Amino acid sequence: MGDSGVRIDGNTLRLPGGVAVRFIRTLRLPETGTHPLPPGLGEFPVRRVADYPDTVPEAWRARGGVLLPVYLREAMWLSFGGTAQPAALQVGVGKVCAVSGEPWSDRLSRKPQNYVVLPRQPWLDGINSGKGTVRQFVAVPLGLGATVEGQVTGEEVWGGVQLQSFPLTDAELAKWREEEQRRAERARVAGASTGGYGGVVPMAPMAMAAPSAQPGGAGGPQRSGAAMGLGVGGAMRQEVYKDDRPLTAWAERPAGRVFVHLVTPPEWRRITGEAPPPSPVDRAAYTRAGLPWFDYFDQDAEDLAPTDPLAAVQPVGDWLGDDHEPWQAPGSGQVKPLTGKPVEDGDW
Numbered sequence: 001m002g003d004s005g006v007r008i009d010g011n012t013l014r015l016p017g018g019v020a021v022r023f024i025r026t027l028r029l030p031e032t033g034t035h036p037l038p039p040g041l042g043e044f045p046v047r048r049v050a051d052y053p054d055t056v057p058e059a060w061r062a063r064g065g066v067l068l069p070v071y072l073r074e075a076m077w078l079s080f081g082g083t084a085q086p087a088a089l090q091v092g093v094g095k096v097c098a099v100s101g102e103p104w105s106d107r108l109s110r111k112p113q114n115y116v117v118l119p120r121q122p123w124l125d126g127i128n129s130g131k132g133t134v135r136q137f138v139a140v141p142l143g144l145g146a147t148v149e150g151q152v153t154g155e156e157v158w159g160g161v162q163l164q165s166f167p168l169t170d171a172e173l174a175k176w177r178e179e180e181q182r183r184a185e186r187a188r189v190a191g192a193s194t195g196g197y198g199g200v201v202p203m204a205p206m207a208m209a210a211p212s213a214q215p216g217g218a219g220g221p222q223r224s225g226a227a228m229g230l231g232v233g234g235a236m237r238q239e240v241y242k243d244d245r246p247l248t249a250w251a252e253r254p255a256g257r258v259f260v261h262l263v264t265p266p267e268w269r270r271i272t273g274e275a276p277p278p279s280p281v282d283r284a285a286y287t288r289a290g291l292p293w294f295d296y297f298d299q300d301a302e303d304l305a306p307t308d309p310l311a312a313v314q315p316v317g318d319w320l321g322d323d324h325e326p327w328q329a330p331g332s333g334q335v336k337p338l339t340g341k342p343v344e345d346g347d348w
Contacts, residue, residue, distance in 0.1 A: 005256030008066065011043040016255035017167035018084025019118060023068055023260070025280065026125075028075040029136050029234030037125065037236055038136075041280070044068040044076065047272055049261065055271040056261075057227075065160075065259030069268035069276040070139040070228055077125040077137065080118050085168070086176060088115040088243070088250050091124060092162035093137070093230040094149025098127045099240055101152060106254055108166055110247050115166070117243045127232055128240040136233040139262060147229035159229035164257040172249045228262035 005016040013021045023044040029035045046068050049060050056067070070076065078091065088108055090097065095104035100114040108115055116124060126134035127148060140146045142156040150156040168176060265276035 006258040008046060008048060011046045012082065013046065013066065013163065013258060013260075015087075015089075015163060015165040015258065017087040017165050019087045019089055019165045019256075020080060020082035020084070021089075021163060022079040022081070023161075024077050024079050024123075025277070026075050026077055028073060028138060028280070029236060031234045034133055034235045034237060037238060038075070038077075040077070040079070042277070044070065045274070045277065046260075047274075052271050060261055063259045063261070065261060067261040067263050067268070067271070069265050070262050071265060071280055072139065072141065073233075074139050074280050075136050075233060076139070076230075077123055079123050080116075080121060081123075083119040085173070086120075086245075087118045087168070088166040089118055089121075090115045090162075090164040090166075090254075092164075093127070094147050094153075094156065094158045094160065095162055096149050096152045098124065098148070100128070103153075104162060106164070107252070108247060108250055110243070113243060115243075117241060117245075120241050123238075124240070125236060125238055129235060132237055132239050133235045134238045134240065135235050137230045138233040139228050140231045141264075142227050142229050146231045148231060149229055151231075156229060159227045160262050161230065161260040162257070163260065164254045166250045166253075167255050168249055169251055172245075228264065230262070 007014045009020075011022060015021065023046065025041040025044060027038040027041070029038060046066050049056050049063075049065055049067055053061060060067070080089070090099075090105075090108075092098065092104045096102075097104065097114045099116060100109070100112040102109070102112065102114055105114060124134070126136040129135045142150075142159045145151065145156065147156055147159065149158060167173065263271065268274065268276045
């Protein structure tokens with residue numbers, strides 16, 4: 001087990017190369033139809049596995065990384081705001097690529113593309129379904145077969161979320177910095193600081209198979225940790241952008257990676273001693289209150305085509321049944337357009 005190069009800054013994961021990732025709570029979409037982007041309802045708290053060696057499952061200690069609490073059928077999205085420079089980021093759900101549907105790999109690929117390009121990709125709300133849409137990330141327990149991992153691979157071994165970052169090569173990064181300096185001089189804008197760093201996130205080989213239950217320190221069976229994985233919910237309008245750089249622009253090997261364990265709220269309390277976040281907001285009440293939904297479109301970007309492995313993934317409702325949560329579509333005035341260009345910071 002060693003240093004993964006990943007740090008925690010508050011609830012933000014910072015991977016080498018200036019990559020910033022936050023996990024955002026959100027409203028779960030209906031599983032039929034295509035919807036605007038749901039709002040962010042606050043960050044999931046993130047903690048280091050290494051800080052709880054006596055209460056996390058043995059398999060989690062072996063994998064290292066971080067943990068966060070999530071409710072059954074709660075939806076989430078990944079925010080990449082604050083990423084400091086271009087990077088290729090792989091996102092795995094149970095070690096299945098959320099972009100390509102292919103098995104987890106330590107190499108970048110373009111046929112099909114198995115990563116998102118930051119900071120061009122501002123966020124990711126779900127698996128790539130192509131044609132300008134993604135299907136929302138929704139938490140489900142392992143063992144039912146409802147996760148993306150279970151449906152694509154036929155087994156549920158890993159769960160959680162996996163992140164791996166690839167920076168530009170030294171030559172490409174130098175070229176980008178020169179271009180940024182010229183742009184900054186023209187716009188009279190200075191680069192923003194990426195902020196401080198917190199504790200180190202330990203890394204262990206992800207290729208290690210999950211061990212079967214073994215006797216624990218008290219002589220009883222090892223707790224599973226009520227591990228969770230990600231299935232899919234409804235569709236929303238969101239592009240997963242095609243990389244416009246050659247593959248040779250990126251480093252051949254990842255600069256850092258992290259395993260994100262998803263845990264039920266009761267287990268979160270047992271492991272960390274902290275109270276879990278309150279239960280998710282009711283989406284009908286949110287809409288009735290007139291609060292905003294969002295629409296984002298970047299006319300200069302090209303969306304990735306859907307891939308066969310992810311096209312066959314069924315929504316969690318097909319496995320768990322209808323939860324009968326009421327749905328009220330937002331009115332046209334509630335859907336707020338978002339600009340297609342990133343907002344840049346400068347001298348204050």
